[in-house]
Structures are given as C-alpha cells and as structure tokens.
Amino acid sequence: METLANLESFVRSAETGSFSAAARLLALTPAAVSRNVAMLERNIGVRLFQRSTRKLSLTEAGERFLASIGGNLQALQTAISAVSSDRGxxxxxxxxxxxxxxxxxxxxxxxxxxxxxxxxxxxxxxxxxxxxxxxxxxxxxxxxxxxxxxxxxxxxxxxAADVVAVASPAYMAGRTLPSSPADLAQYNGIVMRGIRTGRVRQWVMRDSVGNEASAELSENIVLNDPAAMREAALLGLGVTLLVSPDVIAHIQHGELLRLLPDWHADAGSxxxxxxxxxxxxxxxxxxxxxxxxxxxxx
Structure with missing residues (x-):
C-alpha cells in the first residue's frame, strides 16, 4: 500500500507542474518530493511524469491516475487531521x-x-x-x-493599525512641538519607501472630530523597514510615522514621544x-x- 507522503508528492507535483513548487507546499526538499514520486512509480510499475530540464508533465497513465485519486487524497488528509484533533x-x-x-x-x-x-x-x-x-x-x-x-x-x-507621529525626547529637546500635521515638515523626516510601489508612503491624518490634514515629512532618511525607522527615531535622527503597535511600548517607557496626540492616520488593522x-x-x-x-x- 502506498504511503500518504508518496501520494501527496505526486498530486502536488501534478497540480503545480514542478517538484520545487510541490516541495514548498509540503515543507520538503525538491529531492525528497522527486524521491517520493519515483518510489510511487516503481511500486506501481508505471511512469507517471515525463521529466525534462525545463518541464514536468503527466503521462497518459499519470493523468488517469490523478483522475482516479480525485478527492480521495483530501479525504485521507481530513481523516488524519480529525484523528489528531480527537487525540488532543x-x-x-x-x-x-x-x-x-x-x-x-x-x-x-x-x-x-x-x-x-x-x-x-x-x-x-x-x-x-x-x-x-x-x-x-x-x-x-x-x-x-x-x-x-x-x-x-x-x-x-x-x-488596530493607527499610524502616529513619534520622535525621541532628545530630538525634540529645544524644539517647538507641532500643532498640526503640516508642522511635521519642519523636522528631519524618517520615511518609508514601499517595496511594492517604490514610492515614499504619504499619510492623511485625522483628528478626534474628523478634521483631515496631510502629513508630509521631509525625506531626510528614506528606509524600507518599519523596525529600522523606529530605531532611527530612537537614535534621535528625526520624526517618523509608524503604526501604534510598533511604538506603544517605547512611548510608555518614555523612549519616544507621541507628537500630535489627537491625530492619527488609519492604516487598517x-x-x-x-x-x-x-x-x-x-x-x-x-x-x-x-x-x-x-x-x-x-
């Protein structure tokens, strides 16, 4: 009787057209997936895939075998999950x-x-x-x-992912606190360039009564990671805008100041x-x- 690992490797390889892609789905190495499929072919005495350096495709026998398995593999996986759940x-x-x-x-x-x-x-x-x-x-x-x-x-x-303005006490020492988002432009800005868009992220902030205003920071330091932006702010390099869960502990410990406490931008959740x-x-x-x-x- 074939093992579930061999059948899973065959089905996922057929679905993705690649041993490497199947390996990522199964948390295995491509070599392990290939070995499982080869073992399955050897045990049933039929070649299931045509292999080349560029392509992995099912043989006619492989297509028939995949169709005959149908939803049975999912049923087996479900049964195993159910047993695991029952055991606690x-x-x-x-x-x-x-x-x-x-x-x-x-x-x-x-x-x-x-x-x-x-x-x-x-x-x-x-x-x-x-x-x-x-x-x-x-x-x-x-x-x-x-x-x-x-x-x-x-x-x-x-x-919640409310975006707030923060800076270190050392950076703000001797500087006038901002009274509106527009005032943030007068400080050194630590901003983020989006990985997908390639653009510097801009925010529109809102106060407690619903007024809106753009927060346009100066682009003195441009980074692509929120952790690096937070560290730059902690080092006293300027003002930045970050989601509240990333900075709340530092605000509570006095390592960062929340500027414009009545204003935030909505980044979803x-x-x-x-x-x-x-x-x-x-x-x-x-x-x-x-x-x-x-x-x-x-």
Whole structure:
C-alpha cells in the first residue's frame, strides 16, 4: 500500500507542474518530493511524469491516475487531521509568515506558553515585509496588514493599525512641538519607501472630530523597514510615522514621544490570515485560537 507522503508528492507535483513548487507546499526538499514520486512509480510499475530540464508533465497513465485519486487524497488528509484533533495532540510543522516588527514585539513573546501547551508542534516562522501567497507557498497562517483577501483565505483582526507621529525626547529637546500635521515638515523626516510601489508612503491624518490634514515629512532618511525607522527615531535622527503597535511600548517607557496626540492616520488593522478549510489541521486551529484569545486579553 502506498504511503500518504508518496501520494501527496505526486498530486502536488501534478497540480503545480514542478517538484520545487510541490516541495514548498509540503515543507520538503525538491529531492525528497522527486524521491517520493519515483518510489510511487516503481511500486506501481508505471511512469507517471515525463521529466525534462525545463518541464514536468503527466503521462497518459499519470493523468488517469490523478483522475482516479480525485478527492480521495483530501479525504485521507481530513481523516488524519480529525484523528489528531480527537487525540488532543496537535502536531507537525507550523509555517507562519509575520511582519517583522509586530511579530517580534507582540507574537514572539507568546511562544513559551504556546509551546509548553503544545509541545509536539514545531515552528517554521518567516519574518518578512511582504504579502505571501498562503496556499501556493504552503503557509499555515500569516500575520500582517493590508493583505488582499484571495479566494479561500480568511482574516481575523488582531490589533488596530493607527499610524502616529513619534520622535525621541532628545530630538525634540529645544524644539517647538507641532500643532498640526503640516508642522511635521519642519523636522528631519524618517520615511518609508514601499517595496511594492517604490514610492515614499504619504499619510492623511485625522483628528478626534474628523478634521483631515496631510502629513508630509521631509525625506531626510528614506528606509524600507518599519523596525529600522523606529530605531532611527530612537537614535534621535528625526520624526517618523509608524503604526501604534510598533511604538506603544517605547512611548510608555518614555523612549519616544507621541507628537500630535489627537491625530492619527488609519492604516487598517494588523490581522491573522489563514486558508479556509473544511477541517483545519489541529496545529493551525489551536494556534489561531491561542493567538486570538491572547490579543483579546491584551
């Protein structure tokens, strides 16, 4: 009888047309996927793929075999997930993409308790400032802001992403505090160039009664990472605009000053994204429940 690993490697390779792409989905190496498929071919005595340096394509026998499997592979995976859930022992690799600053500051500190509760879960976490393709890249979840919701992806809000103006006490010493967003242009500005757009991000701020005004910082320092922008502000290099979860602890500790406390820009929210499935793997389900509960408490 064929192992589930061999069948999974065959089906994912057929769906993606590549051992490498299948490997990313299955958290394996391309060599392991190729070996699993070769073992399957050897065991059933039929060549399932035509291989070349540029292309991987199904043979006629491979197409018939893929069609005959149909939804049975998903049924097997669902059954395994159900058994794991019934045992109450979530296990396996939990692959998550996280926005670096928010992930390190607010999610990483939750790990000791989470891993103590679920010791059979192994972590593969990627700290990156980009929108990943959860399904195509094989992620169990992603945490960040501004993701476009593609079919099959669900989002849960973790925290508001209000953008606020901050600077260090040392930088503001001897300087007049701003009274409106327009005043921010008189200071050295620490701004962010978007990775996808290539443009410096501009913000429109709003006060408590709904008045709006543009906040146009001088482009004295241009960076592409919020953590670097925060560090530059802590070093006293100027004024910057960052989402409140990235700077709230530094404001509370007096390391940064919030300028224009009645004004903020709306950057949406920091959310948890995950693929919608009929029966979610236990490792993903407990991670989602744990994270949402932790942020509701916080």
């Amino acid at each position: 022992e979530p296990a396996g690799v939990l692959k998550v993409s996280l926005a670096p600053t928010f992930g390190i500051d607010h999610v990483l500190p939750l790990l000791p308790e989470f891993l103590a509760r679920y010791p059979l879960i192994r972590l593969e976490w990627h700290f990156e400032n980009r929108q990943v393709d959860l399904i195509a890249e094989g992620y169990d979840a992603a945490i960040g802001g501004g993701f476009e919701l593609t079919p099959g992806v669900v989002s849960r809000t973790l925290a 920091i959310s948890l994204y995950y693929p919608s499935r009929t029966l979610m793997p236990a490792k993903t389900r407990v991670f989602i429940d744990y994270l949402v509960e932790a942020f509701e408490r916080g």
